[in-house]
Amino acid sequence: MSIVYLNGEFLPIEQAKVSVLDRGFLFGDGVYEVIPVYGGHCLRLGEHLKRLQDSLDGIQLKNPLTIPQWEQALNELIEKNEGEDKSVYLQLSRGAAPVRDHLFPAQPRPTIFIMSNPLKPVSKETLRTGIKAVTLDDIRWQACNIKATALLANTLLKQQAASQGATEAILVRDGLATEGSASNLFIVIDGVIITPPIGPRLLPGITRDLILELAEANKLPHEVRDISEAELKSANEIWMTSSTKEIMPVIELDGKVLANAQPGPMWERMIDLYQAYKVKLRQGAE
Numbered sequence: 001m002s003i004v005y006l007n008g009e010f011l012p013i014e015q016a017k018v019s020v021l022d023r024g025f026l027f028g029d030g031v032y033e034v035i036p037v038y039g040g041h042c043l044r045l046g047e048h049l050k051r052l053q054d055s056l057d058g059i060q061l062k063n064p065l066t067i068p069q070w071e072q073a074l075n076e077l078i079e080k081n082e083g084e085d086k087s088v089y090l091q092l093s094r095g096a097a098p099v100r101d102h103l104f105p106a107q108p109r110p111t112i113f114i115m116s117n118p119l120k121p122v123s124k125e126t127l128r129t130g131i132k133a134v135t136l137d138d139i140r141w142q143a144c145n146i147k148a149t150a151l152l153a154n155t156l157l158k159q160q161a162a163s164q165g166a167t168e169a170i171l172v173r174d175g176l177a178t179e180g181s182a183s184n185l186f187i188v189i190d191g192v193i194i195t196p197p198i199g200p201r202l203l204p205g206i207t208r209d210l211i212l213e214l215a216e217a218n219k220l221p222h223e224v225r226d227i228s229e230a231e232l233k234s235a236n237e238i239w240m241t242s243s244t245k246e247i248m249p250v251i252e253l254d255g256k257v258l259a260n261a262q263p264g265p266m267w268e269r270m271i272d273l274y275q276a277y278k279v280k281l282r283q284g285a286e
């Protein structure tokens with residue numbers, strides 16, 4: 001049975017209840033994180049908690065827990081749930097107010113919720129089959145750097161991609177390809193790994209950062225710069241990255257097959273580096 005954390009208590013998921021007046025429910029007024037856990041070790045916990053703080057600052061909500069308190073709650077929850085690898089979801093909303101009002105309550109009492117889900121191992125062989133992606137206009141707001149729970153636009157985009165037989169939507173704004181509906185974007189052109197710069201157009205992905213670090217440490221040519229839609233369409237390789245999906249090679253874009261539907265050589269290098277990082281993390285060495 002799955003044990004969750006709700007406002008300081010650990011309890012079975014069926015018993016975890018929040019008010020219908022919770023602003024997370026009424027307004028999508030909250031932020032979240034998804035943290036992969038390998039062999040009991042959180043991947044880049046410090047970075048996830050830092051991004052959580054940035055998201056809270058972005059919505060003007062005070063962090064109700066200190067970093068050691070977050071660490072303790074997360075570690076206890078990880079211990080209480082079964083399974084080797086997990087994906088931990090944590091969310092904070094601005095809590096319930098006595099009446100529905102767009103304005104923030106004067107004294108918000110945030111709702112803190114954490115759950116753990118089993119994370120299926122992602123093998124290189126599974127990833128190798130690749131995914132289909134389609135380009136879609138980015139219909140989201142101007143603060144995509146905030147990891148907000150208000151994900152209606154993202155879900156509509158992902159659903160639209162699915163209705164076109166694709167796994168992910170690559171979003172285009174002002175002629176630039178920015179990220180996926182639930183992932184970051186990398187392309188490879190002439191042996192150079194390229195990803196767009198962080199800013200309000202996209203989420204500063206923790207996986208994205210790790211890939212850039214691995215590229216730097218292993219002297220793989222890489223650039224952080226804008227990617228035009230035209231460049232995306234002529235790229236040698238396209239990857240979509242996220243904590244739970246790791247590095248997914250795109251083998252078809254807008255119905256056009258890329259490189260004989262095979263992931264490219266740079267993906268082969270990077271996925272090996274990424275998986276080696278996970279092995280070290282499991283041993284507690286990262």
Ligand code: PDD
Nearest residue numbers: 034181182183184203205206207242243
């Ligand atoms: N989403 N961009 C968007 C819009 C995302 O939703 C995500 C991840 C990412 C990748 O971020 P990271 O590498 O930190 O996982 C980029 C999570 C997994 C989700 O919503 O479930």
